[in-house]
Amino acid sequence: MEQLSQIFKKNRAEELPDDLWENFVLPINYEQYNLLKETKSVKVVGGRGTGKTMYLKYHAFSTQFSSKREQIPESTLDVIGIYWKPDTHFVQLINENYIGKEWNSIFNTYVALSLLSKFSEFAKTFLKSNYSNKTLKSKIENFIIPNILSSELSSQSLTLIELKQHVRGLLYKLQNWLHSPLEKFPIVLDAKATINYLVNELTDTNLLNCSSFHIFIDEFENFREEQQKIINTWMKHGEKPLLFSVAFKKHAIVSKKTTGNENIQQRNDHRIIDLVDDIYAKNENEFKILAAEIIANKIHNYSNTLVEFIDPKLISDQTMLDKRRSPAYKKAILNLATKIFPQLTYEELAQQMLNDTTLSDKIKKNIKQALKEKKSDININIYFDNNFPKETVVNSILLFRKTTKPQELANTFEEYKQGINNKKTIAYKEQVSNSIVGAILYIYSSFPKRICPIYAGFDRFCTMSKNNLRHLLELCYQSFIELENNSKNLEKIKNTLPIVKIDLQLKAAKFCSKQELDTISELGPYGQDLQKIAHRLGRIFYLKQKIRTQSQPENIHFSVETLSLQTLDSKVTELLYQAKLWNVIQEYDETTKDTENNLATKEYMLTPILAPYYKITMRKIHKIVFSIPEFKIIFLESDDSYEKLYESFIQKWKIDEISEDKTKDLGLFGEQY
Secondary structure (H helix, E strand, C coil): CCCHHHHHHCCCHHHCCCCCCCCCCCCCCCHHHCHHHCCCEEEEEECCCCCHHHHHHHHEHHHHCCCCCCCCCHHHHCEEEEEECCCHHHHHHCCHHHHHHHHHHHHHHHHHHHHHHHHHHHHHHHHHCCCCCHHHHHHHHCCECCHHHHHHCCCCCCEHHHHHHHHHHHHHHHHHHHCCCCCCCCCCCCHHHHHHHHHHHHHCCCCCCCCEEEEEECCHHHCCHHHHHHHHHHHHCCECCEEEEEEEECCCCCCCECCCCCECCECCCEEEEEHHHHHHCCCHHHHHHHHHHHHHHHHHHHCCCCCCCCCHHHHCCHHHHHHHHCHHHHHHHHHHHHHHCCCCCHHHHHHHHHHCHHHHHHHHHHHHHHHHHCCCCCCHHHHCCCCCHHHHHHHHHHCCCCCCCHHHHHHHHHHHHCCCCCHHHHHHHHHHHHHHHHHHHHHHCCCCCCCCHHHCCHHHHHHHHCCCHHHHHHHHHHHHHHHHHCCCCHHHHHHCCCCCCHHHHHHHHHHHHHHHHHHHCCCCCCHHHHHHHHHHHHHHHHHHHCCCCCCCCCEEEEEECCCCHHHCCHHHHHHHHHHHHCCCEEEEECCCCCCCCCCCCEEEEECHHHHHHHCCCCCCCEEEEECHHHHHHHHHCCHHHHHHHHHHHHHHCCCCCCHHHHCCCCCCCCCCC
């Protein structure tokens, strides 16, 4: 039996079979986003790792007619989904510069052959399914491809079942021909006309007379622009019984043009579904429920005795959504995930700090230093109370603030401890709540080799993942790796609910964070530039975390002082676009204006999976507003220019403990970045 970690290792749809029944967790607000209910084309968008391919494959025939689906309603034949992802390298070769004006017919032929193969796969899947109508199955099994089509395919007589093998040979010939296109390819097919003809032959008879087909084309951004125009034309003029839809990365620049004079238009011709914003991240709790169900289902697949109340038959069946929406179910699933990945509350974390001699001494040292600077002789123990750990930690940074008067804080803290409610104690309570995370991270920033426990726990794994399912699964995978490596009895893991201790989660979080930073260099043509930008931003946010007052704590996002981002250097805007495309930086509509001159309409957040590596917050709380020159240096200028900017921030923010910041090779920030 494979280890639990291996169940979580497969974090890409390509690593899973096309049949996702009992593997795909339907989001609980799924109904209005059912692709099989759509009457017009759809554009599905989502960032890297958000599950676009899984979403499309769920709606395709391999899942809908899964052999694991015990009862298949007759209505499943109303709309039959066909999933297709092109060979990226192959489609890039099909262009006019390489093969001349024949590129259009070659592209159409390639698409037609690929989709004909998928129709043949549908027939095979349908025959193996538990669909009850045996007469219909027999007719599908014996369906003969019309002579007019089989002759176009250089064949005499083919059943729908036999079609795939024949088409596979033609695709092989086409691929070989494309590497040396000296003569015309012997077969020419118009993709839409060919598929439409086959669909009509299937639906105009007594076979599938009530059915329509919906083609889902993945990775639309990888088609050439002239190829996108052809697909857009199919989408614009799609109608029952044949529709075309596409999926692509959010922020990808794709063509809206058709082969005619009109563009494809939202609302009139297609609908846009944003996987994150529309389906599973309208609020933070929805993503947590989805994440908890994914974790629980994978553990159930590993051993069905570990998670007894999770039924795999629930998660992929839309008729079971009401049951999963019940408050009792939601509570149980969230409690389970929290049990597997426990976390410390801020109160517990602060208490742990007070119990740790090194951290406790640092807190006392800060209090003593602040009192010394303010020439106060108040005993430091006035601000230090083991019974009020959060407040004690926050006191150590409040005392550094210019507006804080030591005696007033001492009086307020005493009244607060006595339970007195007045304006001062209420304001103090709010200060503690707003500053505790920043204060904790500030204390830990003095100890580069320590990992702050703030990165452990199911809730915080979700925050670090920021709606990215691949990041979530990687955090789980590495956590279970740590659990298995540190377990003396692997059999025990198979027989009991796995609970990953906080220290093991922290190792996993740091590993995932470093791994993600390393991976950025491989993302697209600007990968190395994006990695450098991420590292520069991470260092700046880490430096901001070392401001001892923490008056604006928790920085992981920024904006730019500009009337319009179009005023920026074209290379800067291109790099910003690439960073968004590859989910290195996430874009949001601006929620606050920190300065009057900050007129940009967008805010940008460094992907929070990098937070453990840079020892910064993963929460979007306060932002840094960069000037245009600062922003240009971060994105474009040399390392020397950046280091000068970094030094200016040290002076501007009055960072005292700068030794580890000025040293590049610390084990925190590597030279290679």
